[in-house]
Amino acid sequence: MFVLLKRLQHLRRTVALPAPARPGSLALRHVDCGSCNGCEHELTNAAGPHYDLERFGISVVASPRHADVLLITGTVTTRMAGPLRAAYAAMPEPRLVAALGDCALGIGVLGDPDQLAGPVEDLLPVDVRVAGCPPTPAAIAEALLDALDLVRTPRREDRR
Amino acid sequence: MSPTPAIEHVDAGSWRATVSAAVERGAELDCLWAAGGAPDPAVRLALRQGAARRLFSTRAEGSRVATIVDLLPAAEWDEREAHDTHGVRFDGHEPLRALVAHPADRAAWVTPVEGPDVHEVAVGPIHAGIIESGHFRFHVVGERVLHLDLRLFYKHRGLERAAEGLTLAAGIPVAQRACAACAVANSVAYAQAAESTLGLQPDEDLRRSRTLVIELERLYNHLHDLSALCAGIGFDPGTMTFAALKERAQRVNERIAGHRFLFGTVRVGEGARSIDDAGASSAHDEVQAIGREAADAWRTLTFMASAEDRMRGVGPLAKEDAERWGAVGPVARASGVHRDARTDERGLLWYPDLQPARPEHPAGDVAARAEVRAAELEQTCAILTGLLTSPPGRGSSAAAHEPASLGVGRVESPRGATVCCVEADEDQITRLHLRTGSYANWPVLARVVPGAILPDFPLINKSFELCYACADR
Numbered sequence: 001m002f003v004l005l006k007r008l009q010h011l012r013r014t015v016a017l018p019a020p021a022r023p024g025s026l027a028l029r030h031v032d033c034g035s036c037n038g039c040e041h042e043l044t045n046a047a048g049p050h051y052d053l054e055r056f057g058i059s060v061v062a063s064p065r066h067a068d069v070l071l072i073t074g075t076v077t078t079r080m081a082g083p084l085r086a087a088y089a090a091m092p093e094p095r096l097v098a099a100l101g102d103c104a105l106g107i108g109v110l111g112d113p114d115q116l117a118g119p120v121e122d123l124l125p126v127d128v129r130v131a132g133c134p135p136t137p138a139a140i141a142e143a144l145l146d147a148l149d150l151v152r153t154p155r156r157e158d159r160r
Numbered sequence: 161m162s163p164t165p166a167i168e169h170v171d172a173g174s175w176r177a178t179v180s181a182a183v184e185r186g187a188e189l190d191c192l193w194a195a196g197g198a199p200d201p202a203v204r205l206a207l208r209q210g211a212a213r214r215l216f217s218t219r220a221e222g223s224r225v226a227t228i229v230d231l232l233p234a235a236e237w238d239e240r241e242a243h244d245t246h247g248v249r250f251d252g253h254e255p256l257r258a259l260v261a262h263p264a265d266r267a268a269w270v271t272p273v274e275g276p277d278v279h280e281v282a283v284g285p286i287h288a289g290i291i292e293s294g295h296f297r298f299h300v301v302g303e304r305v306l307h308l309d310l311r312l313f314y315k316h317r318g319l320e321r322a323a324e325g326l327t328l329a330a331g332i333p334v335a336q337r338a339c340a341a342c343a344v345a346n347s348v349a350y351a352q353a354a355e356s357t358l359g360l361q362p363d364e365d366l367r368r369s370r371t372l373v374i375e376l377e378r379l380y381n382h383l384h385d386l387s388a389l390c391a392g393i394g395f396d397p398g399t400m401t402f403a404a405l406k407e408r409a410q411r412v413n414e415r416i417a418g419h420r421f422l423f424g425t426v427r428v429g430e431g432a433r434s435i436d437d438a439g440a441s442s443a444h445d446e447v448q449a450i451g452r453e454a455a456d457a458w459r460t461l462t463f464m465a466s467a468e469d470r471m472r473g474v475g476p477l478a479k480e481d482a483e484r485w486g487a488v489g490p491v492a493r494a495s496g497v498h499r500d501a502r503t504d505e506r507g508l509l510w511y512p513d514l515q516p517a518r519p520e521h522p523a524g525d526v527a528a529r530a531e532v533r534a535a536e537l538e539q540t541c542a543i544l545t546g547l548l549t550s551p552p553g554r555g556s557s558a559a560a561h562e563p564a565s566l567g568v569g570r571v572e573s574p575r576g577a578t579v580c581c582v583e584a585d586e587d588q589i590t591r592l593h594l595r596t597g598s599y600a601n602w603p604v605l606a607r608v609v610p611g612a613i614l615p616d617f618p619l620i621n622k623s624f625e626l627c628y629a630c631a632d633r
């Protein structure tokens with residue numbers, strides 16, 4: 001085990017993103033609404049040792065009730081529209097919605113229109129958009145670091 | 161490799177007898193699917209015996225046909241799906257529970273489990289991590305699981321329907337985006353099926369370049385799965401070590417194929433790109449380094465008694481059950497089933513001397529499923545370094561046999577044998593069906609869990625590490 005720990009320490013020193021420039025934190029709740037699993041893999045990678053989002057105070061939480069950001073992947077299927085709305089309704093305010101990946105943004109979507117409720121925008125107000133199929137872990141990390149600033153500015157209160 | 165065999169048309173009346181005779185001679189299920197609409201949809205069946213395949217078709221008159229699920233238990237989900245998507249009733253398949261469809265009526269999909277102290281634990285569709293969506297309903301007494309009902313298909317995007325009417329070339333993105341983690345395996349299976357309808361046979365470069373991307377896909381997936389398994393036993397240094405190696409493997413993909421998930425590397429009838437020597441040689445060295453470090457990390461893990469304790473004996477799948485229920489991939493091999501699609505279908509890809517991996521203890525438990533992946537990582541690195549030593553050109557294909565209306569492709573994805581069936585009218589897709597390794601193994605998982613305690617489920621689940629997207633389509 002110590003061998004592994006030592007190696008990870010070395011890895012962090014040599015390749016990890018630069019030290020955090022901004023204070024603050026973000027609690028994310030991920031909801032897969034019909035992805036191909038690519039966006040999930042990259043999101044997991046963004047939490048891995050090369051990017052290590054936790055160091056910036058960004059972590060994935062188990063319940064929308066603890067979340068600042070609802071991070072959505074995939075074009076929303078008819079079956080996931082209900083659970084998605086329920087997760088959003090369970091969040092405390094202020095809250096942000098992030099659409100992760102081209103599918104969530106409604107770009108180049110494949111599938112039978114009868115099975116799809118539409119891009120995230122059709123169901124919820126979207127604050128953060130991360131394009132790509134899938135977006136790279138670096139792009140995800142960058143967008144979430146920018147979102148740190150968004151949560152601190154209470155500009156969205158008027159929307160409720 | 162011979163082209164896809166001619167379809168044997170069978171009367172509805174002799175459907176069971178025909179299938180039964182084939183099964184008695186040792187045929188196994190590749191795939192069952194429905195095509196066409198009411199009132200008389202067709203039911204098709206692909207069976208396989210070693211490297212030989214047989215295709216059967218029957219008309220479900222008035223949308224009814226006899227079930228074959230008792231002859232081939234692995235076809236349970238296939239029949240349930242054909243019912244939900246094409247309205248076929250399988251006489252004798254009772255109860256024919258909803259699978260793809262999501263009826264509001266609970267009784268249509270939940271198995272009644274009753275008795276003193278029985279209660280239900282419902283999980284999902286949204287899970288508590290970065291996990292795909294799907295619903296599990298556990299019937300438990302105390303912590304002990306009596307039965308598990310899976311309700312997947314929350315991510316059903318209707319991809320197969322969306323493919324109908326497209327040209328064969330345009331079907332690739334559909335197969336690819338069924339699942340990113342199995343994108344190459346799915347699209348190569350699709351390309352093989354499409355080429356089979358066109359009468360094309362890949363040349364050596366195409367066979368080798370496809371093998372290269374299939375194995376690159378296996379490399380990052382197996383690293384990912386070992387990382388997930390370490391997370392399942394709560395061993396973070398292992399989780400992070402394998403996650404770091406996975407990231408490096410995906411960077412290799414990006415460098416030599418232009419995409420971290422190898423999207424766009426498969427085309428019908430030809431290769432997508434060639435690799436230059438410099439790129440191949442740097443990829444060769446990096447794959448070798450990844451392989452060495454992964455083997456090192458795995459060795460460290462095998463010396464940890466607590467890791468061994470946590471994995472040994474959990475979620476066992478007996479060899480006979482694995483065979484009967486049609487388990488595939490690392491899950492089947494961990495139970496001692498000496499089978500790998502890469503070794504059955506030698507003519508279309510490039511595996512001159514591969515043998516299916518054999519774990520030292522094929523106990524079919526979580527530990528064996530981890531061990532198989534570690535062993536396969538070594539094989540994959542060896543195949544990759546071999547191919548990268550003299551990198552294949554782009555490759556193409558040539559007419560080799562008569563075109564046909566139906567083609568079948570089969571590829572060993574990181575999760576097991578993946579079958580793709582394409583029905584075409586000249587260059588137009590009339591039906592596309594994809595039966596992935598995950599699809600084959602989900603019902604097996606549901607059968608392995610009963611008897612375990614609830615807290616073991618996440619670990620057993622991680623040792624299968626199935627995709628939802630692959631099954632839901």
Ligand code: SF4
Nearest residue numbers: 036038101102103133
């Ligand atoms: S954006 Fe691309 S990677 Fe993400 S879910 Fe859609 S198809 Fe998959």
